[in-house]
Amino acid sequence: MGSTVKLWDPLVRLFHWSIAGIFVANYWLNEEGDDWHQWLGYTAASLIGVRLLWGFIGPRPARWADFFPTPAKLKAHLCALVKRRDYHRMGHTPLGAVVMILMMLGFIGLAVTGYMMAEIDRYWGVQWVEDIHGYIANTLLALVILHIAAALYESLQLKENLPLSMITGKRKDRDKSKT
Numbered sequence: 638m639g640s641t642v643k644l645w646d647p648l649v650r651l652f653h654w655s656i657a658g659i660f661v662a663n664y665w666l667n668e669e670g671d672d673w674h675q676w677l678g679y680t681a682a683s684l685i686g687v688r689l690l691w692g693f694i695g696p697r698p699a700r701w702a703d704f705f706p707t708p709a710k711l712k713a714h715l716c717a718l719v720k721r722r723d724y725h726r727m728g729h730t731p732l733g734a735v736v737m738i739l740m741m742l743g744f745i746g747l748a749v750t751g752y753m754m755a756e757i758d759r760y761w762g763v764q765w766v767e768d769i770h771g772y773i774a775n776t777l778l779a780l781v782i783l784h785i786a787a788a789l790y791e792s793l794q795l796k797e798n799l800p801l802s803m804i805t806g807k808r809k810d811r812d813k814s815k816t
Contacts, residue, residue: 641807644727649699652688653803656681656744660781664774675755682748685741704729711735725795725811736784743777 645653659681667674692701710731717724724730729737750770753760760766792799802808 640810641805642727642810643806644698644808645803645806646696646699647806648687648691648695650803650806652684652691656684656688657781659684660744660777664778670755675751678748678751681744682752685744685748688741698728704731704734706731706734706738721794723795727808730791733784733787736780736787740777740780740784743773743780746773747777 659677663669663674663677663681667677691699697703714724714731718732747770750766750773753766754763754770755761788799797809799808
């Protein structure tokens, strides 16, 4: 099979699967506004806060500086995709980083609008706040679908099970990887 290298630390993996589970539970399983929906929303907001901090103090692959999507990195990744060439990188690809950041911003938006509806009297029952909350949730669903599709596409392209690396924390060690 080849050698592997440690990539994703336990906090990143716990964050990833916890936030995914919370999204599924709150989008499909919980009634909007019920106690579980609210508490899972507060938990998601707390997890986002921890992950934001971890992006500054965590190990290299978790740090914002390691994968922040600059225009040059985005251009190189897009060119590789258009030309159907591998773009192997340990950690997030530039486009993956954009989607990750957008998803995190979506969770922040859900937290803010959810808090407004649940905890601030003047916004309780206000339609535009509910509409924005729903719009953000649906946009986040689209980003989640894009994220899953991209992970599967990249897995096929690179001949490597990328979702498995978010379970084990390890990826294939490649001599020609871009780091």
